[in-house]
Amino acid sequence: PVRPAHVPAHKALPEDPSVDATADGGDASDADREQDLRPLALIVQAALAHHFGPDGAWALVRRTPDTTAGFFDELMTAHIARDVALALGASPAAAGLPLEDARATGSS
Numbered sequence: 001p002v003r004p005a006h007v008p009a010h011k012a013l014p015e016d017p018s019v020d021a022t023a024d025g026g027d028a029s030d031a032d033r034e035q036d037l038r039p040l041a042l043i044v045q046a047a048l049a050h051h052f053g054p055d056g057a058w059a060l061v062r063r064t065p066d067t068t069a070g071f072f073d074e075l076m077t078a079h080i081a082r083d084v085a086l087a088l089g090a091s092p093a094a095a096g097l098p099l100e101d102a103r104a105t106g107s108s
Contacts, residue, residue: 043083046083048080
C-alpha cells in the first residue's frame with residue numbers, strides 16, 4: 001500500500017503570529033489527533049480491501065462463529081498489521097510476523 005500524502009496540522013504556520021496559540025489549545029490538539037489518524041485509517045481500509053475485497057470491513061462483520069474464524073482472523077490480522085507497518089515505513093524484516101506468532105497472540 002502507498003502511504004497517502006499528509007501534512008500534519010502542527011507544521012502549518014498560523015495566519016497571524018500575534019494570535020495566542022494557547023487560547024484554543026484543546027481544539028488544536030483534537031484537530032492534530034484527527035488528522036494524524038486519517039492516513040492510518042486509509043492504510044487499514046486499503047489492507048482490508050486487498051485481503052477481503054472492496055467491502056472488506058463488512059466481510060469481517062458478516063463472519064459467523066461457526067466459520068473458521070479463529071485461525072483465519074488471526075492470520076489476516078497479522079497480514080494487515082504487516083501492511084500497515086510497511087506503509088508507515090518499517091523495514092520488511094521488522095514488519096514481518098511469523099505464522100507461529102500470529103497463532104500465539106490470538107484467542108483460543
